[in-house]
Amino acid sequence: MTGVRAEWPLYEVFVRGKRGLNHVHVGSLHAPDDQMAVRHARDVYTRRNEGVSIWVVRSDAITASSPDEKDPLFAPSGDKVYRHPTFYDIPHDVPHM
Amino acid sequence: MTIHTHQPGEHESAYDGLLVNDAHWAFGTDFEDPLAGVDTTVPDGIDAAELASYCLALGDDALVLSHRLSEWCSRAPDLEEDIALANIALDLLGQARLLLARAAAADPSVVPTLPEGSPVPPEDALAFFRDDRAFRNVPLVELPNGDFAETVCRVLVFATHRLALFERLAAHPDAVLSAVAAKGVKELTYHRDFAGRWFVVLAGGTEESRRRLEAGLARVWAHRHELGVDAEADGVLAHVLATAGVAEPDVRPVVTDGGHTEHLGRMLAEMQSVARAHPRGLW
Numbered sequence: 001m002t003g004v005r006a007e008w009p010l011y012e013v014f015v016r017g018k019r020g021l022n023h024v025h026v027g028s029l030h031a032p033d034d035q036m037a038v039r040h041a042r043d044v045y046t047r048r049n050e051g052v053s054i055w056v057v058r059s060d061a062i063t064a065s066s067p068d069e070k071d072p073l074f075a076p077s078g079d080k081v082y083r084h085p086t087f088y089d090i091p092h093d094v095p096h097m
Numbered sequence: 098m099t100i101h102t103h104q105p106g107e108h109e110s111a112y113d114g115l116l117v118n119d120a121h122w123a124f125g126t127d128f129e130d131p132l133a134g135v136d137t138t139v140p141d142g143i144d145a146a147e148l149a150s151y152c153l154a155l156g157d158d159a160l161v162l163s164h165r166l167s168e169w170c171s172r173a174p175d176l177e178e179d180i181a182l183a184n185i186a187l188d189l190l191g192q193a194r195l196l197l198a199r200a201a202a203a204d205p206s207v208v209p210t211l212p213e214g215s216p217v218p219p220e221d222a223l224a225f226f227r228d229d230r231a232f233r234n235v236p237l238v239e240l241p242n243g244d245f246a247e248t249v250c251r252v253l254v255f256a257t258h259r260l261a262l263f264e265r266l267a268a269h270p271d272a273v274l275s276a277v278a279a280k281g282v283k284e285l286t287y288h289r290d291f292a293g294r295w296f297v298v299l300a301g302g303t304e305e306s307r308r309r310l311e312a313g314l315a316r317v318w319a320h321r322h323e324l325g326v327d328a329e330a331d332g333v334l335a336h337v338l339a340t341a342g343v344a345e346p347d348v349r350p351v352v353t354d355g356g357h358t359e360h361l362g363r364m365l366a367e368m369q370s371v372a373r374a375h376p377r378g379l380w
Contacts (some may be wrong), residue, residue: 044177
């Protein structure tokens with residue numbers, strides 16, 4: 001059994017719902033290759049009519065921020081409420097706001 | 098001053114954003130009568146007994162293979178494959194329910210007689226209160242599962258033949274059978290795809306996976322004649338075998354005397370035991 005990987009690689013799964021605009025991360029799974037990962041995602045994550053589109057990506061292809069960087073990355077935005085567009089008086093005749 | 102804040106619990110589940118108005122889908126399904134509200138009148142020019150007999154055969158194939166596939170639950174090589182096989186089993190169980198219900202509606206005389214006042218619906222009476230001799234399924238689907246490779250081979254051959262057949266049955270003059278077939282085409286397309294991909298993967302895997310695949314294919318191939326002659330299915334299977342670089346097995350067809358093997362009786366004994374122990378039970 002030389003040359004055989006002991007375990008299939010891990011994939012992250014993103015599903016877009018019927019009325020969803022974007023793909024949402026729903027979980028992860030193992031698969032032998034990219035195409036089988038799509039099939040597995042269909043079987044594991046869309047059994048209850050959740051999805052119309054699936055993305056899969058090898059987990060090791062994702063570059064993530066480190067928890068150690070949490071403060072330098074995210075703390076500076078914590079006190080800048082003026083970045084939310086909530087300081088405007090919205091006229092009554094502007095719909096969908 | 099208003100600041101947009103994240104509501105607690107707003108995104109507790111990744112599925113919240115996906116289900117939207119379909120959130121009820123998994124919970125509110127009516128299991129009472131799969132043909133509720135459907136006009137089951139047999140059209141003019143069709144023999145009701147023949148139609149019932151045909152639907153029983155197709156329904157029994159699906160029911161028996163569904164049960165065999167469900168035996169993989171918790172035993173598949175991988176969690177993902179476990180769910181995949183269970184999904185296929187459930188698709189086939191859905192086909193079986195519709196086809197047995199159609200058979201019972203077309204010709205009520207096919208349904209076993211149960212004690213007066215029994216709440217068992219006709220589809221369940223057909224599934225759980227017939228003996229093995231009354232089942233019309235092909236022996237191919239009642240054989241024990243074997244290993245994963247053999248299961249892949251059986252699903253491949255079965256789904257390929259059934260898909261070719263259902264594509265034609267979608268134009269059947271009986272509107273109910275036609276609708277059941279049209280629904281089944283989508284399911285079987287996936288089953289064939291699942292098995293075909295695994296067939297190619299196992300053929301190109303290790304020496305051991307290829308050895309098991311070829312052995313499983315030989316056992317399945319000996320029963321392929323039971324599914325009938327079908328040029329379209331032949332073409333698809335030849336294509337899958339060629340893609341995988343696997344030669345067509347040189348095996349003599351196995352002919353089963355009496356219609357069934359010993360395996361069906363044992364399988365039914367387990368499958369039917371609970372329903373038969375409680376003939377007045379409500380599920």
